[in-house]
Amino acid sequence: MKEIKSILAAYDRLNYDTQHAALATVVRVEGSSYRRTGARMLVVDDGTWVGGISGGCLEGDALKKARLAIARSKPSLVTYDTTEDDAHQIGVGLGCNGIIDVLLTPVLPDDPHSPISVLQEVVADRRQTNVLLTITKLEGELNGFEMGHIIRYDDRENLRGLGDRSFVERLEQEIQLVLNTRKSAAVSLVLDDGRELEVFAEFLPPELHVIIMGHQYDVFPLVKVIKEAGWRATIVANPQKIHREVAALVSAVVSPEDFSPTLIDDFSAVILMSHDYKTDKSNLPLVLDAPYIGLLGPRVRAERIFTELREDGILISQETGERIFAPVGLDIGAITPEEIALSMVAEIRSVFSQRKGGMLRERSSTIHER
Known part of the structure; x- marks a missing residue:
């Protein structure tokens, strides 16, 4: 993005x-x-x-x-x-x-199907997952669509100009496969008149959103790395405790009393790094639906939080526990706040990519799936 x-x-x-x-x-x-x-x-x-x-x-x-x-x-x-x-x-x-x-x-600025026009719409809807259909092969035109045009898929109505009901159903099946696998794909179909239509069906998720619950000085290097990666960052803390340089790098600063789990979606990561035991303990139950939850601090600290929450009647299921990373970050020997930030961001990327975060030279298969 x-x-x-x-x-x-x-x-x-x-x-x-x-x-x-x-x-x-x-x-x-x-x-x-x-x-x-x-x-x-x-x-x-x-x-x-x-x-x-x-x-x-x-x-x-x-x-x-x-x-x-x-x-x-x-x-x-x-x-x-x-x-x-x-x-x-x-x-x-x-x-x-x-x-x-x-x-x-x-x-062309006045072409509603131009790639720029469609990409502008995508960026405007920041948290929506999109499938973009780019026509890569088509002789002539088809109801105003030509090679190079992009269709932003919303539902079947977007596709009606490309063919009859049977054709649209076949194309929609390919789109659903892209959505289910979260992987872009090349699609080739034959039109009713015999022409071949080739489409690049691109899975385009929203930018990753990292919700940082904390305000200490180590937040600054973390948001800088997040910004450089092109992700979105939100800080949950007292706004008066957030330095203006930090506030300039994030999308929002939310007071703890105003925080709502509705900020979390399928492409959100939460890091609990308040450096206060009671605060992290009270925040954890609020974010258990997040795809990724990072908890700063040693493992014994996290286990103590889990135990006390269980005693309070708040159970963390095995499935939820697999989404909690405590201690947070990849094992790269990080020492400084900047290195720790790098390890956390790298772990988030690996989790959302469904990778282990190991060394590429030890990977038995290709770097990217083929």
Whole structure:
């Protein structure tokens, strides 16, 4: 989401009378690639760009092809194959060993189906999970939809312009699979008239939201790391105890008496770090529905809290206990507040990615699923 916001901010700064732009989007990856599907780069016809579609090896060539797409006012799909020993292929010798499809779409300010227009709607609805359908292959047009257009899926009504009831049902089945697995996918279907429609169905969750319950000095490095990661942060503490530099980095500061569990959703993490035993103990029952709960301090402290809550009649089920990480953070030997912040953020990322957080060299399979 951070990259999308940067792209939208750059687009808003453009002078539409003198500047034109295209959006490059990675819509398919086969094998290894530095960036995955959904990576984006805004290219301006003056040669500048924001975002990225690789580790730097493809941007230069994509810039040239994007400017060509702008000049033609027509989207194009470019395939980069770094698996073959071909001296004419961009990326050879870099060891990427992958095939990457990049969709280059000229952006028109008055086009409601343009990728920029749809991404602006997505960012406006900050806590909504989206499936974006980007048309990557279509000969001609279909009820106003063309290659390069994006459809933001809400329900079946969004899809009626693409085909009859049977076609929409097949497409919706693919969308539900994306929602259930939380994984983007390439979808290929045949239209009633025999034309092939290929769509990049992108699972786009809201930014991770970290709710920090505490106000001590170690909150500052934590919110800085969260900000750099492009996540959202909320602090639950007395606003008068929050330094203005900290307040400037977070989305909100909520007084403890105003805190509500409704702030928590499927993409929220909670860290209890008040450095006060009674406060953490009273806060824990309020956040037991969070997908991730981190508790600062030694294991014996957490076990004492669990025991006392059980004696008070508040039972923590096995399923809930698996979502509580105490002590919080990955075991990286963190000592300073900055290093501890890094370990906590890394653990949150690993949990939401359903990974163990170990060393990549000890991983038996590929870094990314293929």
